[in-house]
Amino acid sequence: MDQTLYTRPASIDAVKIHDSFFSRLMQTTVEKLIPYQWEALNDRLADTEPSYCIRNFKAAAGLTDASHGGKVFQDSDLAKWIECAAFSLMWHKDADLERRLDETIALIGQAQQPDGYLDTYYILNGLDKRFTDMMNNHELYCAGHMLEAATAYYHATGKRTLLEIMIRFVDYIDSVIGPEEGKKHGYPGHEVLEMALIKLYEITGDEKHLRLAKYLIDQRGQSPLYFEAEYKKYGNPYHWEKTGMGMKYYQADRPVRSQDKAQGHAVRAGYLYSGMADVARETGDETLVEACRKIWDNITHRQMYITGAIGQSKTGEAFSYDYDLPNALVYGETCAAISLAFFAQRMLRLQPRGEYGDVLERTLYNGTISGMSLDGQRFFYVNPLEVDPQRCEQNEQFRHVKPQRQKWFSCACCPPNLGRLITSLPGYVYHTRGNTAFAVLYTTNDAQLALSGGTLTIKTETRYPWDGVVTMHIENAFDGAQIALRIPGWCKGYALRVNGVAKLLQPMDGFIYLGVAQEDEIVLTLDMPVQVVRANPMVQDDIGKIAVTRGPVVYCLEQPDNGKQLQRVFLRADAHFETQWEPQLLGGVCTIRCMGDRLCFDDWAPDELYGTGAPQYRLQPLTLIPYYAWANRGLSEMTVWIHERLG
């Protein structure tokens, strides 16, 4: 394949972020989340269910005789922790952490079976049953996450131990699954191995790694359906049979190229689509590119919350249907938003279009990082856009929505997943292709970008996302080097000056392309007024409501600033908004203030439930905060969508 068609993200260690926004997240992850999760993995957290992760590996290694504990996919928690920690080593050296990783990897090696197999659930519960319930039992999922961890640790340290362990396991998988007679014609019940194999292939260049990834994608949903045959043959449970989802839950009801809507479990879906984009890129398969585009359009034009959250329905943590975006009854799993960021990153690689960067940015500033408290120790699984704590507590239909972040989960997929996203954030700032550096995210950073003709050094300074001025110093350039500046979709006006001279350039597909020379100073000013946003009228839950955004940041009303019963607040679209930088608030945020109206009771008898009185309103000063920062000040109501006051 002609890989010059495609971009690749700059490597994590090529971009040093030192802003106040992403750096805060990255520092919190290094200082709090990584050590906190290590305690969790070792069952040393009080008041939470044990993880059993390390215990399982010790038992699988024959060091103890404990039975398997936790979920069937418990190994993946350790894998995500390793990956998260590995990424962090690329910008934050920590010899103790590296030593701990080496010890853990040694333990993993001890747990590996002579034939290469590695999954503590089956090692401890009977290897004869392995690969007999691929629909439900997550062996390939755990393999995928551990393989991702292995590639990350290799990139971070150059050490190949875990990589070799996982190459042996992949060889074993390859001997069991595939198109050949006698092999299982199956694929993962929970996708992620597809992406992971491509990461491996990018290191090894070994075609068999690409071939296996491609097989898992191509075979998925082919008739006869493997999962259907499997559950009948082995008498496995089929949990989704009686719902409207069935095999759609697994994106396995029909071949992926025939799927044109996002469906089923949202995290599974996001990982599949990311893997499809990876395989499409590495094979140049236009039919697969087309399938990715259709699904991308379906998600981002039909099934995505304004925060970048996806997966509307609690049942199956799943997509539902086009324009169905309930705000209080949402699922919006943190992991699902993360999977959308992965998909966006890969769509960008296929084609550098601004819209992919827009969605990436939407998830990164809103629906992913909302999953972690500012102190890095509490986590949301579900990310609602509207919360009334009383409803979550007293109406059982809303019980899955937690109005406060939780300490840990027995199914702890989200915290380490968010961790690995955050520690890999430097890898999302730039893409490169040929001699072009694509500036996808704007953040203060120093970058050394390996382009075809040489290394381009860019130092960027900005207060983004709180301010739209981005100043880039080119410190090292060469003939033909160019930079492509993303003009975000939310931006209605911008100015570009190079060395003080205004440049009138139009974006192509969302990027302004600009040749650069040594010592250039590029100042991009993105107009960043407060914006009042409405949803497409097809979105029934947002009709009559508006949301407030500024730049990439989605705002919300929260109870500590605005009192209870936030649904009684009305806001005019033409309100006068004032922004204010508040360094002491919520880790430093820009707040938005305005006057709103509160529906009041003057006309209501205390006990009148239904009446003919006219609505009356009282002026109320409102303060909006960034959505990601909500639920850091105690139990409170919150809403993103606000009733619009007309008339």
Next chain:
Amino acid sequence: MDQTLYTRPASIDAVKIHDSFFSRLMQTTVEKLIPYQWEALNDRLADTEPSYCIRNFKAAAGLTDASHGGKVFQDSDLAKWIECAAFSLMWHKDADLERRLDETIALIGQAQQPDGYLDTYYILNGLDKRFTDMMNNHELYCAGHMLEAATAYYHATGKRTLLEIMIRFVDYIDSVIGPEEGKKHGYPGHEVLEMALIKLYEITGDEKHLRLAKYLIDQRGQSPLYFEAEYKKYGNPYHWEKTGMGMKYYQADRPVRSQDKAQGHAVRAGYLYSGMADVARETGDETLVEACRKIWDNITHRQMYITGAIGQSKTGEAFSYDYDLPNALVYGETCAAISLAFFAQRMLRLQPRGEYGDVLERTLYNGTISGMSLDGQRFFYVNPLEVDPQRCEQNEQFRHVKPQRQKWFSCACCPPNLGRLITSLPGYVYHTRGNTAFAVLYTTNDAQLALSGGTLTIKTETRYPWDGVVTMHIENAFDGAQIALRIPGWCKGYALRVNGVAKLLQPMDGFIYLGVAQEDEIVLTLDMPVQVVRANPMVQDDIGKIAVTRGPVVYCLEQPDNGKQLQRVFLRADAHFETQWEPQLLGGVCTIRCMGDRLCFDDWAPDELYGTGAPQYRLQPLTLIPYYAWANRGLSEMTVWIHERLG
């Protein structure tokens, strides 16, 4: 007790209804529902799960050796059918039906055990286990329904066979349950026996029947909790342990006099509260009256939909909390609205206040009868106030809401329950106390009301609920006779003329009291304009929305008249409304027409999910139909609450 304090409903055979509204329901029930359900009880309906009801009784009688089929409470379906049929015999003689009832009652007698016990589930599954799971297993519920059937059949025919069967069973229950040492200190897991025992007591005058009813009420929720001890002792399941409801599901977490909010399973709750009001009346216990009033206020001022539906949450088919009234995610079981009608009827007996009649009327014209199709052969269990069929089909969280009435249910509680309400409708029209006849409902009818001083004959003509003029002819009166006319809460203006002369009388507690004489012609004109109703601002789901009512009838927008995507319809409160009597439409309804606005797309790029365009509207003629008549014209959207257009 001084029973002259309390009213009593006129007996069903004292009031001959011959209007077009209730008569249509009553005829449909007699012609369609009763024979249809008889087929169901005998497992002769195609395409539905068998009922097993008659088969179970035959097996219990030793006539076959079939095992028990259906739910543990399956007997109650037969009981409700008998009660429904019995009521119908009071206004629609049918010798064949009566013969069938006698045969069925003979079968029930054959199934009864020598000790009086009668529940086919335990007769067929082991009598040793009876009364070991009163929390879950419905013996007392089935007993209650069969006892109600027995009293109804006795009133209808004077025949005592079923009554004597049930008196023997009640004696057995009395020997097992009670305050004495050695008896079980329990009460029904699903209430209804309390009400039934009072109906029995009204026939027998036997204090032990009242005493047992009072015990069941007084003992409920006393510490130590009987259900808690029971499930631990016998190892029974405790389904609600892990929800927020726990024992509240059964209204059994604390004594009933300490309960001040409606809680738990809504049908159980409504039956309990009705039984409490019965016992309060028969014992004159003011503490119990006070408990009833508190709970009444809580329901009707805080937890009742505008249609009279109650029970907001699918989980547990239960109440949730004050002002929590989601429209699309509602439960609103038909049986629950029926239980509210029962409660209203009994609150009226305690004190003739108009508000009790208002709620009775709200349920009877809206949230109860919405449960049955116009042809009497399809039924709603759940009665939503807003439906989008796509959402019900494709978002699993809404799957319990059926956009079309179903043929039958394996748990078929609602159809026969609605049947027995409808065939007893003549019993809701008048109450009497001393020499006063309380006109609670307005419908064309001939009534012979037994008052203290004699029989008062009233002939009423009206087109209510489509017109507010009610003409009453007094054909037989005596000295001191008076009539109390309910002025509905929705009525903002009325005129009263007696023999052509205007009378300026003020209502007391919602009733105008008027002495009557022979040959009087009373014309009550209730102003019945179209009304725009709003919900109390505490109801977050109705904020920014209005509902349209006329008289007691709640209206809705439905797709056949107004197209899809009804949430895009906006309506101005000051719209010009026109009413039109349409005899051919939906069994004859008054429709309401007006101009509304439809939120449109002019400003939206086809693929833009979130944008900054202003909302635009296009004029659209709207037709509203009565809520009860929706879903009779194929699969369609519907909404009661409509976005209000301001500005």
